[in-house]
Amino acid sequence: MSHETVLSVKGITKLFASTRALVDVTLDFKAGEVRGLIGENGSGKSTLSNVISGQLHPDDGTMELHGKPYKPANNVDAKNHKICMIVQEMGTIDGMTVAANIFLGKEDIFQNKAGLLDTKRMNSEAARILKEIGVDYIKPEALVNKMPFEDRKIVEMARAMYLEPEILIVDETTTALSQKGRDILYDIMAKMKEQNKTVIFISHDLDEVMSKCDSISVMRDGSYVDTLQVKDCTPSQIRQLMVGREIGDEYYRADYNHEYSDEVVLECENINAGILKDISLQLHKGEILGLAGLTDCGIHELGKVLFGLITPATGSVHVHRDGHTAEIKKPITAIHNKVGYVSKNRDQEALMLLSSIQDNISLPSLDMLKKGFIIFPKSEKELALKGADQMQIKMRGIDQTVMYLSGGNKQKVVLAKWIGNGSEILILDCPTRGIDVGVKAAIYRLMEKLKAEGKSILMISEELPEVIGMSDRILVLKDGEIQKEFMRGPEVTESVIIEYMI
Amino acid sequence: MSEATVQKKNNRLLEFWKDKEQRGKLVRSLIPFVGLVFIILFFQISTGGRLLTSNNLRTVLNQTFSIILGACGMVFVISQGNLDFSMGSVSGFAAVVGAMSSGAGPLVSLLVALAVGAAIGALNGLLHVGLRAPANIVTLCTQFAFRGVVQVVAAAGLIIPMTWAWLDSTPVKIVVAVILVLLTVVVFSYTKFGKYCKAIGSGGIASVQSGVPLDKMKILAFMLSGTAAGLSGFFSMVRAGSVAPTTGTGLEMNVLLAIVLGGMPLSGGANSKVRAVILGSAMLAFLMNGLVIWGLNDLVQQGVKGAIFLIAVGLSFERGNIAVIK
Numbered sequence: 001m002s003h004e005t006v007l008s009v010k011g012i013t014k015l016f017a018s019t020r021a022l023v024d025v026t027l028d029f030k031a032g033e034v035r036g037l038i039g040e041n042g043s044g045k046s047t048l049s050n051v052i053s054g055q056l057h058p059d060d061g062t063m064e065l066h067g068k069p070y071k072p073a074n075n076v077d078a079k080n081h082k083i084c085m086i087v088q089e090m091g092t093i094d095g096m097t098v099a100a101n102i103f104l105g106k107e108d109i110f111q112n113k114a115g116l117l118d119t120k121r122m123n124s125e126a127a128r129i130l131k132e133i134g135v136d137y138i139k140p141e142a143l144v145n146k147m148p149f150e151d152r153k154i155v156e157m158a159r160a161m162y163l164e165p166e167i168l169i170v171d172e173t174t175t176a177l178s179q180k181g182r183d184i185l186y187d188i189m190a191k192m193k194e195q196n197k198t199v200i201f202i203s204h205d206l207d208e209v210m211s212k213c214d215s216i217s218v219m220r221d222g223s224y225v226d227t228l229q230v231k232d233c234t235p236s237q238i239r240q241l242m243v244g245r246e247i248g249d250e251y252y253r254a255d256y257n258h259e260y261s262d263e264v265v266l267e268c269e270n271i272n273a274g275i276l277k278d279i280s281l282q283l284h285k286g287e288i289l290g291l292a293g294l295t296d297c298g299i300h301e302l303g304k305v306l307f308g309l310i311t312p313a314t315g316s317v318h319v320h321r322d323g324h325t326a327e328i329k330k331p332i333t334a335i336h337n338k339v340g341y342v343s344k345n346r347d348q349e350a351l352m353l354l355s356s357i358q359d360n361i362s363l364p365s366l367d368m369l370k371k372g373f374i375i376f377p378k379s380e381k382e383l384a385l386k387g388a389d390q391m392q393i394k395m396r397g398i399d400q401t402v403m404y405l406s407g408g409n410k411q412k413v414v415l416a417k418w419i420g421n422g423s424e425i426l427i428l429d430c431p432t433r434g435i436d437v438g439v440k441a442a443i444y445r446l447m448e449k450l451k452a453e454g455k456s457i458l459m460i461s462e463e464l465p466e467v468i469g470m471s472d473r474i475l476v477l478k479d480g481e482i483q484k485e486f487m488r489g490p491e492v493t494e495s496v497i498i499e500y501m502i
Numbered sequence: 503m504s505e506a507t508v509q510k511k512n513n514r515l516l517e518f519w520k521d522k523e524q525r526g527k528l529v530r531s532l533i534p535f536v537g538l539v540f541i542i543l544f545f546q547i548s549t550g551g552r553l554l555t556s557n558n559l560r561t562v563l564n565q566t567f568s569i570i571l572g573a574c575g576m577v578f579v580i581s582q583g584n585l586d587f588s589m590g591s592v593s594g595f596a597a598v599v600g601a602m603s604s605g606a607g608p609l610v611s612l613l614v615a616l617a618v619g620a621a622i623g624a625l626n627g628l629l630h631v632g633l634r635a636p637a638n639i640v641t642l643c644t645q646f647a648f649r650g651v652v653q654v655v656a657a658a659g660l661i662i663p664m665t666w667a668w669l670d671s672t673p674v675k676i677v678v679a680v681i682l683v684l685l686t687v688v689v690f691s692y693t694k695f696g697k698y699c700k701a702i703g704s705g706g707i708a709s710v711q712s713g714v715p716l717d718k719m720k721i722l723a724f725m726l727s728g729t730a731a732g733l734s735g736f737f738s739m740v741r742a743g744s745v746a747p748t749t750g751t752g753l754e755m756n757v758l759l760a761i762v763l764g765g766m767p768l769s770g771g772a773n774s775k776v777r778a779v780i781l782g783s784a785m786l787a788f789l790m791n792g793l794v795i796w797g798l799n800d801l802v803q804q805g806v807k808g809a810i811f812l813i814a815v816g817l818s819f820e821r822g823n824i825a826v827i828k
Contacts, residue, residue, distance in 0.1 A: 307711075309710070309711065330715075331710060331711060331712075331713050332713045332715060334713075335712070335713040336713075341711060343711060348707060348708075349707045349708055349711055350708055350711060351705065351708055352701060352704035352705035352708050352709070352771070352772065353704075353705065354704055354771055354772045354773070355700075355701070355704045355705075355771065355772035356772065359697075359700070359701070359704070359772060360708075362697075363697070363701055363709065363712040363713075363714070364712040364713050366694045366697055366698070367694065367713075370693070370694055373693050373694075374688070374692050374693060375692055375693060375694060375697065376692070377692075401772075417712065
């Protein structure tokens, strides 16, 4: 198998206003390899993939495809050059069938003699492609909006594979997928490699990149740092390249204690809501309780039920504070009893993107700040400054608009909301989703600190290493039911937990 | 100041200017001021000095007054990213009921008009929240419904006592407008309700997850908008001495146009400000007045207003909120 260079990127620079997203990036991609592209948030890896896939135009620099100049006008042009990309967020169109989504823009190949669309032929072709990538449970005639998020991602993969790309770019797709979806994607990647094609795999998850890639290119602050062969390097080496400084191995909690008070602070009883079946659980003072499971097993819904965002069909949620008990039916009750909630969908649900850092941080605390009817700007500012300071948000000032912050900084703003509000119970739904190593470590340290202060944390996560690494106790959910409870200990490993998840 | 501090200050100014986000904010906040000055100068010169005469200024004040009254209520609805198209009809209907109760004196009549406005506002809010229907559609429906009622009931015109004419005086209007604007500024910028309104416009789901009672806040905002319409209805009744089938017609468009001209995006949210109400109302009043002095007929004026509206909306809409226009 030849490992010739397929795509060369030469001196690419891309500016956004005054921010330098890419600075003089030069690197090669070879045939028959899965190349990991890794870096902290804002390091430029997504910008680079957008340049390659034709969605952004570089301000400087050139690219060569098979030795010929390559200058895609847009992503359609890139697709014509057999370069396809699967993105992190939604890329399918609601109200259309699976087959129609796969062949979007290519309908003319299914024209019959009367000039009409031959739906039957289109569906059978779609079925063939889906089968090729190892999916037989998705029906071509199904409407995409009736399907779970993950299956829609698989439709996107099918669409990309139909074009038989030479280079496939996978941009942070796996964060939205459960193990099932990931396996399908990994199969596609392996197949591409077998056919001497190229995969560019972008992810935050270092373990995933290490296990699926042949080589890894590291980016930092818009610059290309180095490319390492996976077989010759260690995770800590790469982490160091990503951050530019030494990060200790103490990424997760180092201890194996599972000490917490017997005092119950938050509990639910016999919750039935949507997929959730008869769930009862108790969160104790000073406890980090992990909720593990696949994407659609109900862990995210459970978090929303506990915060009062979803009203369960039966069952109740209670919070106990200073000897008094309240039933949580609405978020406002939860917030008044010092419960905070961090959504999995940061940009859509947890933040007001066009508002300032201050407005975002102070919003849940306005009740606390008001004197009579009036909220004085000074007290609002003080609260926001304190929160931002505690979370060490990198910013120019608290009047800065949240939209332009990096992913990790945005998450710090979300956390500052609840820290500023003095929350004693935190429900964290995928708190480190799409976040770089540096901020991830900071969030883990914060969780430890909160635990030490006697606060309680419910951590919902699809990332098993962090659930295992941080929790005192782990509840595993499958199809809306609690399958198993684990206490913190060295014997709790990923493979042990996965058995109860699938 | 030493040379070093001057240098440092200059550097900071330069940095500020280089930062696109900061610069954009500054420029956007200055446009309405510049616009107001420009409009005044433009019409003052082009009408040969007939704009800024004491007689004409009184006319402008009257026009500004009715727009400001409505805008002080509508600003809450718009900051939530909603619109209230029913304002003119509500104003007319409140005037009708106010005129009917005029026998009990001006104070009772005013309170009745305000209460009617608030009640219809609550109806708007309840329909919007309860039916989960877009607010612009709901308020368009109530606009037609109440205009219909006004046209039937006030077909022959409703008269109020002549002795109420003192209410239609410049000092009364100035006092009312100043109190109302101050109240609006306080509620909008320094209370939980005002901040919640902005939060809803900035991100509905995010505000709910931060404890904002969305439905309640929406209904309250529509009630304020309705109350403002009632107030405006009362004063147009006092000014005309009667209620006609057309009383209040077009108020909502004037209010919307004023708020947009004042620099507030119709998408609401973080960049909402009360300043827009005052500046925009004055701008629109001078503009309309200038066009009248020019001798443009009513239809052409409508056309000019429409064109200006489109330009102002285009400039102020927060495109960051949406990737594709629905």
